[in-house]
Amino acid sequence: xxxxxxxxxxxxxxxxxxxxxxxxxxxxxxxxxxxxxxxxxxxxxxxxxxxxxxxxxxxxxxxxxxxxxxxxxxxxxxxxxxxxxxxxxxxxxxxxxxxxxxxxxxxxxxxxxxxxxxxxxxxxxxxxxxxxxxxxxxxxxxxxxxxxxxxxxxxx
Amino acid sequence: xxxxxxxxxxxxxxxxxxxxxxxxxxxxxxxxxxxxxxxxxxxxxxxxxxxxxxxxxxxxxxxxxxxxxxxxxxxxxxxxxxxxxxxxxxxxxxxxxxxxxxxxxxxxxxxxxxxxxxxxxxxxxxxxxxxxxxxxxxxxxxxxxxxxxxxxxxxxxxxxxxxxxxxxxxxxxxxxxxxxxxxxxxxxxxxxxxxxxxxxxxxxxxxxxxxxxxxxxxxxxxxxxxxxxxxxxxxxxxxxxxxxxxxxxxxxxxxxxxxxxxxxxxxxxxxxxxxxxxxxxxxxxxxxxxxxxxxxxxxxxxxxxxxxxxxxxxxxxxxxxxxxxxxxxxxxxxxxxxxxxxxxxxxxxxxxxxxxxxxxxxxxxxxxxxxxxxxxxxxxxxxxxxxxxxxxxxxxxxxxxxxxxxxxxxxxxxxxxxxxxxxxxxxxxxxxxxxxxxxx
Numbered sequence: 001x002x003x004x005x006x007x008x009x010x011x012x013x014x015x016x017x018x019x020x021x022x023x024x025x026x027x028x029x030x031x032x033x034x035x036x037x038x039x040x041x042x043x044x045x046x047x048x049x050x051x052x053x054x055x056x057x058x059x060x061x062x063x064x065x066x067x068x069x070x071x072x073x074x075x076x077x078x079x080x081x082x083x084x085x086x087x088x089x090x091x092x093x094x095x096x097x098x099x100x101x102x103x104x105x106x107x108x109x110x111x112x113x114x115x116x117x118x119x120x121x122x123x124x125x126x127x128x129x130x131x132x133x134x135x136x137x138x139x140x141x142x143x144x145x146x147x148x149x150x151x152x153x154x155x156x
Numbered sequence: 157x158x159x160x161x162x163x164x165x166x167x168x169x170x171x172x173x174x175x176x177x178x179x180x181x182x183x184x185x186x187x188x189x190x191x192x193x194x195x196x197x198x199x200x201x202x203x204x205x206x207x208x209x210x211x212x213x214x215x216x217x218x219x220x221x222x223x224x225x226x227x228x229x230x231x232x233x234x235x236x237x238x239x240x241x242x243x244x245x246x247x248x249x250x251x252x253x254x255x256x257x258x259x260x261x262x263x264x265x266x267x268x269x270x271x272x273x274x275x276x277x278x279x280x281x282x283x284x285x286x287x288x289x290x291x292x293x294x295x296x297x298x299x300x301x302x303x304x305x306x307x308x309x310x311x312x313x314x315x316x317x318x319x320x321x322x323x324x325x326x327x328x329x330x331x332x333x334x335x336x337x338x339x340x341x342x343x344x345x346x347x348x349x350x351x352x353x354x355x356x357x358x359x360x361x362x363x364x365x366x367x368x369x370x371x372x373x374x375x376x377x378x379x380x381x382x383x384x385x386x387x388x389x390x391x392x393x394x395x396x397x398x399x400x401x402x403x404x405x406x407x408x409x410x411x412x413x414x415x416x417x418x419x420x421x422x423x424x425x426x427x428x429x430x431x432x433x434x435x436x437x438x439x440x441x442x443x444x445x446x447x448x449x450x451x452x453x454x455x456x457x458x459x460x461x462x463x464x465x466x467x468x469x470x471x472x473x474x475x476x477x478x479x480x481x482x483x484x485x486x487x488x489x490x491x492x493x494x495x496x497x498x499x500x501x502x503x504x505x506x507x508x509x510x511x512x513x514x515x516x517x518x519x520x521x522x523x524x525x526x527x528x529x530x531x532x533x534x535x536x537x538x539x540x541x542x543x544x545x546x547x548x549x550x551x552x553x554x555x556x557x558x559x560x561x562x563x564x565x566x567x568x569x570x571x572x573x574x575x576x577x578x579x580x581x582x583x584x585x586x587x588x589x590x591x592x593x594x595x596x
Contacts, residue, residue: 092198102203121215124218126221130194133195137223144221147276148221151217
């Protein structure tokens with residue numbers, strides 16, 4: 001019977017998670033080495049909503065790597081598809097996932113979420129970028145013209 | 157409130173007028189950062205930078221046109237330095253212009269006519285992540301950082317006295333007048349190095365580049381942590397350089413030489429860098445000791461004994477991972493004062509042209525070039541540290557052994573001892589008689 005780890009979110013919700021899944025987070029792993037597995041590990045920087053998502057991510061990836069008949073249970077293609085769907089969330093959730101992945105020290109999740117935001121910026125015009133993230137253009141008309149000339153090469 | 161802050165002098169103002177975050181607390185005006193990032197303000201600068209680091213150049217160029225805050229972020233030099241150095245298609249092609257951004261653009265779009273004007277200066281933009289590197293590049297070095305001179309300096313030391321007073325007790329020392337006859341002291345300067353490296357590349361920050369390109373970069377860059385020429389292949393690329401110096405008499409036992417040049421771990425480096433370049437705190441590999449000779453210029457050294465972790469440095473328990481998250485200047489700004497008050501005082505000193513520093517095994521050390529400096533350094537094994545090196549290699553952690561191909565690391569211990577037994581049998585005996593060696 002696998003060992004379970006208790007995690008407590010910032011809003012005091014308790015999550016019981018298999019050790020292998022919880023230890024995808026190096027922060028949790030290190031903290032549990034100090035305090036043992038009996039006491040719940042407090043995660044004051046992560047809300048229950050985000051923690052649930054993070055646990056979902058870790059659980060999938062642990063299962064996906066498990067081998068049956070000497071082959072991992074999920075192909076790279078399948079994992080990629082799952083990851084792509086996983087990050088189809090609203091921006092605020094996505095940004096919170098970045099902060100959580102950093103705090104919990106889960107490199108693959110941090111890489112995935114940062115790449116997702118990068119892909120939201122790539123290939124867009126300045127106006128499209130503003131629209132995507134609700135950014136206000138605070139250049140004066142003169143500044144805007146100067147900056148545009150300076151970066152003309154990026155539009156050709 | 158307190159007296160008004162002294163105005164930051166023009167010379168140290170960030171090119172885009174980015175202000176440190178601390179200034180925001182005293183500012184009256186609008187905060188361009190949070191208002192300017194839209195929903196992305198949820199991400200700290202650090203994460204925003206991680207995202208921007210994934211973007212290609214054209215996207216950064218367009219991002220700069222979004223608004224003032226993104227103009228500042230997109231123009232951050234770190235991004236353009238990474239783009240230049242990591243682009244396989246630009247290797248060997250880029251030539252350093254005045255900034256990494258200009259360098260990248262000129263190299264990737266050689267026929268484009270770039271519009272150049274003074275960089276836009278924004279108001280009300282606060283970011284430590286963008287401001288701090290600029291500050292570190294321009295802040296004058298405090299005299300207090302350079303004053304303390306506590307590493308022993310010795311002239312005319314006999315080899316025996318060196319071993320008894322420094323090597324065996326494992327204590328640093330600056331050896332004077334021991335390399336006076338090196339041709340290097342007469343020959344080595346940028347012009348000479350340019351000549352001997354003609355047709356070859358050198359390694360700076362582990363990136364290959366032409367020497368003259370490195371020189372241009374060295375003289376113009378405003379990088380917080382300048383790329384540092386640190387080349388272990390200098391002797392094979394430019395044999396004249398190897399002929400210009402010889403190992404000082406104190407260090408010529410050099411036991412790893414029994415493995416031959418092909419079998420021994422990396423052992424010698426040519427080092428060159430502009431002012432403020434250098435190495436952050438680290439311990440040398442494989443439990444070896446080292447000597448470092450300054451040929452031109454000067455270096456400020458700070459050294460801590462093996463068991464004392466320097467402030468600002470984090471190391472894993474097994475010493476496998478060392479993180480010194482701050483740059484050299486940032487270390488001085490944030491930690492030097494603390495280092496003067498701690499339970500263990502570091503040894504410090506400035507090594508000038510013609511002087512050689514002995515770095516005993518296991519000692520933490522950091523070096524800051526005070527001016528453009530050229531140095532040569534070698535790591536070595538002698539009877540004094542032989543047992544430690546043997547124990548280290550026997551330890552069985554192949555990943556901790558460094559300076560040789562991965563496949564060789566596990567076998568290095570056996571290969572070394574067997575070669576030692578064949579070529580230096582009396583020394584080989586010492587490795588198992590270490591207690592006899594160290595007793596009075």
